[in-house]
Amino acid sequence: MLQLQNICKNFGDREILSDISLSIEKGEIVSILGPSGCGKTTLLNLILGLTDISSGKIIYDGEDLSHVPMEKRGFNIVFQDFALFPNLNAYENIVYGLRNRPNASTKEEVEELIDLLGLRKHLAQRIGELSGGQKQRVAIARTLVMKPRILLLDEPLSALDGIIKESIKERIRGIARQFQLTTLIVTHDPEEALTLSDRVLIINNGRIAQFADPQTIIREPADDFIRQFILSQLMVKRTNILKLFSDSLPHAQSTQEQKASAAPSGAFAQAVA
Numbered sequence: 554m555l556q557l558q559n560i561c562k563n564f565g566d567r568e569i570l571s572d573i574s575l576s577i578e579k580g581e582i583v584s585i586l587g588p589s590g591c592g593k594t595t596l597l598n599l600i601l602g603l604t605d606i607s608s609g610k611i612i613y614d615g616e617d618l619s620h621v622p623m624e625k626r627g628f629n630i631v632f633q634d635f636a637l638f639p640n641l642n643a644y645e646n647i648v649y650g651l652r653n654r655p656n657a658s659t660k661e662e663v664e665e666l667i668d669l670l671g672l673r674k675h676l677a678q679r680i681g682e683l684s685g686g687q688k689q690r691v692a693i694a695r696t697l698v699m700k701p702r703i704l705l706l707d708e709p710l711s712a713l714d715g716i717i718k719e720s721i722k723e724r725i726r727g728i729a730r731q732f733q734l735t736t737l738i739v740t741h742d743p744e745e746a747l748t749l750s751d752r753v754l755i756i757n758n759g760r761i762a763q764f765a766d767p768q769t770i771i772r773e774p775a776d777d778f779i780r781q782f783i784l785s786q787l788m789v790k791r792t793n794i795l796k797l798f799s800d801s802l803p804h805a806q807s808t809q810e811q812k813a814s815a816a817p818s819g820a821f822a823q824a825v826a
């Protein structure tokens with residue numbers, strides 16, 4: 554279990570995160586959602602050990618890791634800007650970490666990940682010759698081959714197209730379940746957060762606005778920020794999609810029926826009312 558106890562982080566005299574306390578169970582998938590600049594990457598970096606906390610404690614399975622160096626924590630991250638090695642090709646990047654821990658994954662497991670992430674054709678390409686989505690997949694593969702105790706992902710799906718995004722979401726879920734791998738994923742996208750994770754951590758103004766399962770967030774949003782930032786975005790998407798489909802339905806369906814099916818209902822309607 555990962556526990557954050559009263560974590561605060563200041564940069565100079567600016568308080569970026571204040572009083573973050575939560576527990577995440579082993580194998581749980583948690584999305585971290587919040588506006589740009591609210592401290593999501595900072596929170597991942599604190600957990601990873603790349604950035605020092607200003608106060609509070611980070612505890613993993615009862616062990617206080619607050620001041621344990623990054624390489625001894627056994628956590629791993631897919632950075633927002635990928636941080637791949639530009640002088641190495643895609644394959645060399647994927648297996649880079651195995652130089653130090655050759656037994657972390659077998660050759661077969663590496664090959665399986667390469668196929669799963671659709672990277673086989675790109676293995677010999679240099680990083681500068683890959684698209685954003687291809688780089689993102691190399692970064693995910695490089696992290697997964699190391700089988701970390703906790704997997705931290707900073708916007709891992711943002712440069713992926715819809716179909717591959719869904720398959721990678723499935724894969725992340727599968728890996729988390731199969732290996733009981735605790736996974737924290739930063740995202741801007743409420744739909745991604747609510748469909749991918751067991752619980753969603755919503756941060757606003759450096760504090761926890763809500764930390765709950767997706768259904769609770771939809772049915773019982775904790776405040777106006779969540780109604781505006783999360784639920785209204787989802788409602789717009791829902792309405793747009795329903796409208797697209799209802800416009801292409803056969804004429805047999807009455808306008809009344811179309812209106813009814815496109816209208817917000819239940820908790821959604823209440824939440825954005």
Ligand SMILES: Nc1ncnc2c1ncn2[C@@H]1O[C@H](COP(=O)(O)OP(=O)(O)OP(=O)(O)O)[C@@H](O)[C@H]1O
Nearest residue numbers: 564569587588589590591592593594595596633741
């Ligand atoms: N090393 C640093 N020194 C000073 N300020 C920093 C540092 N790193 C981040 N910040 C500030 O901390 C705040 C939170 O940054 P962070 O990168 O965690 O945001 P974020 O939620 O990940 O944003 P985004 O969604 O745009 O990636 C920002 O105001 C940023 O300017």
Ligand SMILES: [Mg+2]
Nearest residue numbers: 593594633707
């Ligand atoms: Mg960020």
